Each structure stands twice: as C-alpha cells, then as structure tokens.
Amino acid sequence: MQNSSIRIFQKGFNYSQDGPGNRLVYHLSGCNMRCPWCSNPEGLFPDGSTTVLTVDDIVKEAVSAKMIFIDGGGVTLTGGEVTCQKDSVLKLIKELRNNGIHTCIETNASLPCCEEIFDTVDYMIADFKSPSKEALKKITGADIDIVKSNLIHRAKTGKPLLVRIPLIRFFNSGKGNATAFGEFFQELKKYGNDTVFFEILTYHEFGKEKYAKLGMNYTVTDGYVSDDDINILLTEFKKRKINVINT
Numbered sequence: 199m200q201n202s203s204i205r206i207f208q209k210g211f212n213y214s215q216d217g218p219g220n221r222l223v224y225h226l227s228g229c230n231m232r233c234p235w236c237s238n239p240e241g242l243f244p245d246g247s248t249t250v251l252t253v254d255d256i257v258k259e260a261v262s263a264k265m266i267f268i269d270g271g272g273v274t275l276t277g278g279e280v281t282c283q284k285d286s287v288l289k290l291i292k293e294l295r296n297n298g299i300h301t302c303i304e305t306n307a308s309l310p311c312c313e314e315i316f317d318t319v320d321y322m323i324a325d326f327k328s329p330s331k332e333a334l335k336k337i338t339g340a341d342i343d344i345v346k347s348n349l350i351h352r353a354k355t356g357k358p359l360l361v362r363i364p365l366i367r368f369f370n371s372g373k374g375n376a377t378a379f380g381e382f383f384q385e386l387k388k389y390g391n392d393t394v395f396f397e398i399l400t401y402h403e404f405g406k407e408k409y410a411k412l413g414m415n416y417t418v419t420d421g422y423v424s425d426d427d428i429n430i431l432l433t434e435f436k437k438r439k440i441n442v443i444n445t
C-alpha cells in the first residue's frame with residue numbers, strides 16, 4: 199500500500215539524544231525547509247533515500263528490539279522532516295503504540311494539517327528556529343504562523359513537548375531575538391507549564407564536510423555564538439522563568 203511506505207536514509211540506536219531512554223532512531227528522507235546549517239544534507243531530498251521500508255517492517259523491527267528500550271526508550275522518527283511523509287508516519291505511530299512501544303518525533307513543525315500526529319505521538323521534539331517571521335521565511339523558507347500554531351496545538355494536549363532553539367549568530371542571536379523568543383515561550387508555557395521544556399543547541403559544523411561530497415555549497419560563515427550570545431538568551435529565559443534543560 200502506497201501510504202504504508204516510509205523512505206529513510208539512516209537508522210540506528212541512540213541514548214537520550216532523540217527522546218527519553220535508549221531509542222531506535224529512523225531518519226526519514228525529505229525536508230520542506232532549507233536551513234543553510236543543516237547537518238543532514240543527504241536527507242533533504244525525498245528521492246535521495248537509500249531504503250524504503252513498510253510500516254510493518256519497522257513495527258516488526260521495533261517489537262524485536264523491545265528488550266533494549268531501557269529507561270523509557272522506544273522508537274524515534276526524525277529526518278529530514280517526518281511530517282513530509284505524514285500519512286505513513288501517523289499509521290506507524292499508531293501501530294507502534296498498539297504494540298506498547300513509546301514513540302517520539304523530531305520535527306520542524308512547519309507543515310500544516312499534521313495535528314493528528316501531534317495529538318498521538320508520546321513525546322515531541324520541535325525546533326523553534328527564529329522568532330522573526332521575516333528571517334525564518336528568508337533563511338529557511340518556513341512560515342512562522344504555522345510553526346507557532348503547531349507548537350501551541352501540541353502544548354495544549356498536555357503531552358511532553360521539548361522545544362529546541364538552534365542558536366546561530368547571524369540568524370537568531372542578540373537582545374531583540376532573545377526578547378521575542380522569551381515572549382513566545384512564555385505564552386507556550388501557559389498551555390503546558392509542566393510539560394513544555396526548552397533546550398538551546400549552539401551552532402556547530404558537524405555536517406559541513408558532507409556538502410562538498412554532495413556537490414552542494416555550505417554558505418554559513420558567521421554561525422558560531424559566543425558566551426555572551428548564550429548568556430543574553432539565558433538571562434531572558436531566567437527573567438521569564440523559562441527552564442532550560444540539557445539532554
């Protein structure tokens with residue numbers, strides 16, 4: 199069945215970086231955004247995938263790995279962008295849960311009509327890359343109104359939501375951005391004070407060397423943030439009682 203196919207470009211086990219506990223992590227192919235710092239450029243294109251699996255394939259694999267999902271672990275779907283394959287992803291999440299397996303997605307939360315996924319998945323990790331509508335559109339192609347609406351929708355479910363901020367000097371650092379991040383996160387916490395968490399990921403260049411191999415240009419030249427850049431954001435969060443965690 200067409201809707202039961204899932205295209206992936208990588209899979210493997212990971213502890214606590216992609217959701218709670220020990221997890222079997224599937225990287226799904228294709229992404230609707232184009233962040234210039236993306237560390238998985240090989241996963242940006244839907245047809246760049248190396249493997250096509252069915253929902254049944256993944257459920258069987260996950261069930262056989264159940265014994266090693268320690269410390270609240272399970273299956274994480276990441277990317278690329280998981281919601282680019284939303285029909286099969288929703289089906290997979292439901293099947294995994296029916297089999298008693300904890301589910302997590304990592305998403306850029308920028309596509310519409312994915313509410314059923316956000317309602318169903320046990321744990322959601324979502325980026326909030328910039329509080330500026332103009333910067334987000336210009337640099338990544340995404341619409342901030344959709345991102346905000348999706349994060350608010352998830353926060354209202356009362357299920358865990360970890361919001362990640364990739365802090366990148368030329369893109370989203372500085373006092374003005376920090377204030378705008380703080381304002382939105384304070385609003386988000388109103389819907390889920392005990393279930394919404396925040397994490398700052400500082401700019402890195404782990405994926406940079408892949409670009410040349412793929413015939414792509416890596417264009418970021420001013421991404422690294424200073425301690426001052428980080429402290430400006432942390433000070434704003436502290437003022438607003440926004441708790442930052444490290445996973």
Ligand code: SF4
Pocket residue numbers: 229230231232233235236237238242277278279306
């Ligand atoms: S949303 Fe994620 S996968 Fe997509 S381009 Fe940006 S960093 Fe890469």
